[in-house]
Amino acid sequence: MxxxxxxxxxxxxxxxxxxxxxxxxxxxxxxxxxxxxxxxxxxxxxxxxxxxxxxxxxxxxxxxxxxxxxxxxxxxxxxVADGAGLAALRMRKVLDGEADRQAVLASFVTSLPPGDEQLLRGLLARTDEEGGG
Structure with missing residues (x-):
C-alpha cells in the first residue's frame, strides 16, 4: 500500500x-x-x-x-550516441558477454524477420565495399 x-x-x-x-x-x-x-x-x-x-x-x-x-x-x-547508438551499445555489451559469439550472431540473424535480415545483409555489404569489414 x-x-x-x-x-x-x-x-x-x-x-x-x-x-x-x-x-x-x-x-x-x-x-x-x-x-x-x-x-x-x-x-x-x-x-x-x-x-x-x-x-x-x-x-x-x-x-x-x-x-x-x-x-x-x-x-x-x-x-556521443543517439537512441540508435545507445541500442547498438546495449547489443554490443550483450554480445561481448557471450562466449560463443558466432552462435549468438547466427541465432540473431536467423531469428530476424526477412526484411530486417535483408537490411542487415545490405548494411554489411556496404560496409565491406567501404573497406570497413
Missing amino acids: RTGHGAGDALPPRRGQGELEAQVLAVLGGAPGPVTAAWVRERLPGTLAYTTVMTILTRLHAKGAVARERAGRSFDWIP
Whole structure:
C-alpha cells in the first residue's frame, strides 16, 4: 500500500530506465554544445529530481553514450550516441558477454524477420565495399 496519497489519487505512471535514457539523449542531442545536468533537467518532461538526472547521465557515461568534461566542481555533458547508438551499445555489451559469439550472431540473424535480415545483409555489404569489414 502506498502512503501519502488519498484513495482516489492516481500516481503518475513510472517511466522505464530506457525511456529516461532516451529522453536525456534526445535533450542532449538538441543542446547547443556541452550543457549542465540542470540544463538537461529543465528540458525534460515532468518533474524529475536533479539526482535522478545525474544518475541517468552517469549511467549513459558508463555505457559510452555521453561524454563529460569538468566545469568547475561539476560536469558539462555531451552526447556521443543517439537512441540508435545507445541500442547498438546495449547489443554490443550483450554480445561481448557471450562466449560463443558466432552462435549468438547466427541465432540473431536467423531469428530476424526477412526484411530486417535483408537490411542487415545490405548494411554489411556496404560496409565491406567501404573497406570497413
